[in-house]
Amino acid sequence: MTHPVMKIEDLRLAFPISRSLLDFIQRRPGRAVNALNGVSLDINKGETLGVVGESGCGKSTLARCIVRLHKPTGGRIHFAGTDIFDRDTLRDRSYNRRVQMMFQDPYSSLNPRMTTEQILSEALRVHKMRPEEDIPNRIAELLEMVRLPQDSAQKFPHEFSGGQRQRIAIARALAVEPEVLIADELVSALDVSVQAQVVNLLLELQDRLDLTILFVAHDLRLVRHVSNRVAVIYLGRIVEIGDSEALFSAPSHPYSQALLSAAPSLDPDDKGAAIRLEGELPSPLNIPPGCPFHVRCRHAQDQCRADIPKLRPLAGRGEVACHFAEEINQSA
C-alpha cells in the first residue's frame, strides 16, 4: 500500500558565503552555510509527512529543493523513477506541474497586480490544463473547491484576508492537478480559528484528490494533527522520523523530547516534565563535530563529540539518529 512517490537520498546543500577582500588577503578559506547535511527521506503516496524543527534547521530549504528552487550540492531526489535534477527531467516541465508548492507569507506570494482570475488562469494556461474556452468554468470550480465566493475572481489580493489569500494559494496549486503538495508554513501566519479552517480544507482536499502532502511547520500541535508521519530536523539532518502519533506521544531522540516538551500545554496545571534546552541552535556556518546536537544534549558523552550518529531503526519506534537512543529511552 505504501509505495514512495518521492525518494530523497543523502541530500546536501551548502550556500557559499562570498569572500571579502580581507578574506583573500588573509587567505582565509571560503565558508559555507551548510543548510542540508545528508537528508534521506521517502514520501509515500497519499500520506502527509510533517517536517518540524527550529528556524534555521533547513526545513524550508528542503521544501525548496524538492520543487527545484534550489539545486542541491549533493544527493538525489527521485520522483516517478527519474532523478529530478537530470538534464532531461529539467527540460521536462511536467514535474513543475505535478509537484506544487504553497508558500508561507500570504502577503508576498501573490502578485498584487493580478486578480484572482488572472492568477489562476495563468497557471492553467502555462501548463495547458484546459482549452481556452473552458478556463472560466475551471476557475469557478477551483473557487468552489477552496470555498471562496464566486465574485472573488475579479478581486485583487489586497481585498482578501490572510486566510482567504492562503485559499487562493491552494487554488493556484490545485489548478494544475498536482500529485504532491509542498506546504511551507502554510498556516503559520494565520490566527487559530482561521488556521483551523484552512487545515480542514487541506485535509478534505487531500482525501478527495488523493494528494501527497509535505507539511512543513513549526507549530507542533498542528503537525501532529495533520501528519501521518513526522520527521524532526536538526541542523540539516533528520534526527528522528516515524509515525506521527507514536513520535509525539513518545519521542526517542533527546532533541525531539526537548522540542516537544517545550510546546506550552493548554492545561495550566500541566507544567509537564519540560526539558529546558540550554542555548540556541548552533550556526549552520559552524556545525559542531560529531552529533550536531551534543552541545545542547544532557546525555552527551565522548562518542557524541566524535562520531556522527546515523539514522537507524529503533525497536518498536521509528528511526532515530542517536548513539544512545536505547539507553536514554530505557531510563525514561
Add this chain to the structure above:
Amino acid sequence: MRKDTILEVDNLCTTFTRGGVALPALRNVSFSVGKGEVLGLVGESGSGKSVTLRSILGLARHYGEVTGSVRWQGQELTAMSERHIRRIRGREIAMIFQEPMTSLNPLLSVGVQITETLKAHTDLNRAARRDRAIEMLDQVGIPSAASRLEEFPHQFSGGMRQRVMIAIALAASPKLLLADEPTTALDVTIQAQILDLILKLADKMSTGVVLVTHDLGVVAQTCEDVAVMYAGRIVEQGAVRQVLRAPRHPYTVGLMRSVPQDVPPRTQLYSVPGTPPSLEALPRGCAFAPRCNAQSTDCLAARPGLTAITDDRRVACFNPVPAPEEQAV
C-alpha cells in the same frame, strides 16, 4: 480591590479616524494588575490587544483619541502631560515590543541602546551604567555579556535580540512590564526560555506583567489571570484556570476548540464560522453574534456588557455557556 494593585485601567476607549470614519479600536476595557501579577491578554489579530498596551503608555494618543482612565499608583496617566509621562515610561512602566528584528536601532551597538535607557532614567555615571548593562545582559542569559556590548543587533539571533529587548525594558527596574507578543517570532525552545525569564523576574522583583499573546498555551503556562478580547472589547475575564477549563463566552469556547489538542488526528478541527467584523462595520448588537451558535434576538439588538457571574469572573454574553456543574444537573 486588592491592596497591592499598581495599575488600574477603567473604561478605556480608543478611537482612530481614517478618512473621516471613526474606528472604535478599543471599547470599555477595564482591568487591574497587582504587584508581581501576570495578566494575559488574548485574542486574534485586530482584537485590540496591542492598542490596549499602547493606550496605557500614552503612545496611542498621538494618533487616536483615548478616553477613560489609566491609574498608575494613584496617578492618572491619560491626563498627564507628555513631559510627565516620559518620566514614567521606561522607568516605571516598560514595554517589550513584538518584533525584535525591527524594534532595535540597527545603527547603534547593543550597549549604547541599554545605557541610553539608564542615562534617561537613573543617576548612574558612565561606568556604573556600563556595569549595569553588563549585569542586565547577564541576567537575561546572554553569554559573555561584556564583549557583546559592543556588538550590533544584526550580530544577534532572534532569540538573543528579544533578550536584549527585555534587558532594555528591565534596565531601569520598572514596576510594570507590558509585553507585546514577546515570543511570537521565536521557536518553541527559545520561547520557553524567554517566558521562564519573564516569570522569574516578575517573581523576584515583584514586577507586574501584562502579557499580550494569541497563544492560549502561553497564557496557560504563564499567567494567573486572563482577559479574552474580541473586536476591541473584553468578552471574558477571570482566573486562567477557570477561564481555560470552563470557558463561558462562546468565543472563548471557539478559540479553545480550534487548538488541535486532544482531538483525534486528521479529523476536521472545530473553527468559529465566519471572520471577525471590520471596525468600520461593527454589528449593532454583540460583535460576536453573527458568528455565534448561541445567538438570540437580544444579541442582535443590544450589546451585552461585561458582567460578573462569580466573584472574579466576568463575561459579556446574554447566553453564556453553562458552567460544568450546571451542565451536569
